[in-house]
């Protein structure tokens with residue numbers, strides 16, 4: 231332990247882990263970070279923090295960090311450290327060569343939900359302006375893209391409806407496919423406070439998460455559904471609301487459309503809890519009781535996570551929850567709403583910033599001429615009106631040989647995307663893979679150019695949290711790499727003949743504000759003055775918008791959508807009789823690139839496979855033994871933990887360690903609307919591993 235002495239300066243900034251977006255005072259001695267102190271005036275956290283934000287910052291100066299650019303001719307060669315000019319010149323030369331030989335659609339970029347809004351905006355501008363196409367996608371593709379689609383279809387905007395503080399006014403919390411205690415701890419504390427004060431809790435999750443039963447909290451209902459049956463469950467709940475006359479008819483008549491068609495659809499007996507009981511795996515009377523409680527228990531709020539989105543019907547489920555909220559009039563005031571809990575710090579922002587292949591910033595379709603005009607005039611270029619490739623389409627095109635150059639900012643796609651073997655085949659096929667990251671991650675094994683990235687302690691910009699709150703991220707020190715990430719992207723674009731036109735990060739936000747109506751009132755200056763603000767922030771809402779859809783929906787009327795349940799193709803078979811599902815643990819974060827390089831790693835040194843004692847006994851597996859998990863796409867090895875948190879027939883693991891590589895077994899199945907992978911349902915076999 232190094233005694234750094236007392237801090238002598240403070241920088242106010244934002245946690246770079248989960249989507250709660252806690253505000254911290256970084257206390258430093260010189261350039262050395264001594265401690266992170268949660269900020270009592272932080273809009274999202276009000277002085278609270280968790281073990282990640284408070285303690286897991288040591289990765290920022292971990293010796294594994296790569297601080298210099300590197301290049302190599304082929305992925306079999308050794309890396310050569312080079313200066314920035316050489317590296318960026320090499321990137322521009324290689325991308326330009328591919329563009330000239332195969333056409334502009336052969337290159338693209340992937341943005342990260344960990345980088346700032348300004349950095350994401352820079353990448354999408356480089357792809358659209360310098361590459362000349364819309365082949366830009368965000369890693370939110372593999373987590374919350376169904377949220378974007380589903381909430382846009384029903385409410386008219388791709389974002390959660392509430393401020394976190396709204397939960398203080400909730401009477402019933404419906405938590406679906408989320409484990410806030412582990413994944414969003416500071417907001418979970420707020421939920422627990424409300425539950426201890428008497429609010430009722432309904433949890434819908436195949437796993438008995440901590441929230442189901444914790445000190446002074448007992449869920450009124452734990453609907454322990456079979457993985458992959460979310461839509462059947464939400465339809466059954468809506469069926470009860472409609473057929474038992476529990477609808478908020480006044481709200482439906484005045485605020486919604488599509489009501490008649492939806493009511494006719496959902497009232498059909500095929501959606502009744504009794505008919506769906508076997509499919510869902512939950513007793514019909516429990517589903518009925520939960521639906522009645524949600525509809526009649528006062529202010530009902532829905533909170534959900536990746537257990538909703540990462541399914542073949544992720545988008546349908548998001549619409550199903552929006553239907554349930556509208557049916558019961560639980561939209562447009564404190565204590566209600568439909569609220570995605572975002573896993574990463576800037577999932578909301580990376581989606582807002584136009585890094586989808588079909589949308590410019592502010593969720594405006596690339597095919598809309600009046601929107602393209604705004605950017606064409608400002609950027610002095612002509613934009614391709616056709617949507618580009620999504621991440622899985624990029625992989626498929628790379629394997630086919632029609633997509634040859636890829637820029638990846640802050641995302642370890644070789645580890646985090648499903649069906650690892652297919653991803654590796656795609657990355658191997660590229661002529662030029664450029665990775666911008668803190669560490670030589672798994673994806674960098676396939677790269678030709680490595681560009682060192684900056685940690686959150688060096689960044690200057692903004693993150694947008696799960697409640698649409700735009701928080702400032704301020705640098706505690708100059709970039710240890712010598713360049714900001716937006717600068718690197720800007721210089722590549724410049725070398726390819728497209729001038730991005732910025733001197734600093736504040737200029738980028740000014741451009742975002744000038745071109746994106748929901749951000750019109752946002753600037754670094756304003757944020758420095760007020761602390762943080764929730765978008766939309768513009769002339770109509772100069773102080774921001776804590777609660778959305780108060781008097782009318784963003785699309786005018788809320789639209790009820792018919793949501794037919796379609797079973798996933800991923801079913802248990804004789805060969806793969808168990809269903810694997812995945813989640814997070816408190817001390818770790820995503821693929822662990824950061825937290826594994828901090829003291830937090832000792833709290834969860836490996837991913838474990840939770841298996842029910844009955845399933846373990848059938849296979850002769852004891853607690854702590856290594857097992858082989860195999861699916862139709864691959865196999866991996868994990869240590870077994872016997873647990874009755876999962877029902878018989880369902881196994882569970884986390885995905886924080888590369889050795890176990892849960893994504894070796896997850897399949898190419900994905901959401902029908904957005905291609906978000908179906909991480910949460912994989913048919914597997916588990917067997918005791920016999921070492922050779």
Ligand code: SF4
Nearest residue numbers: 245247248252280283
């Ligand atoms: Fe960071 Fe999330 Fe923990 Fe807050 S709750 S300190 S944002 S990881």
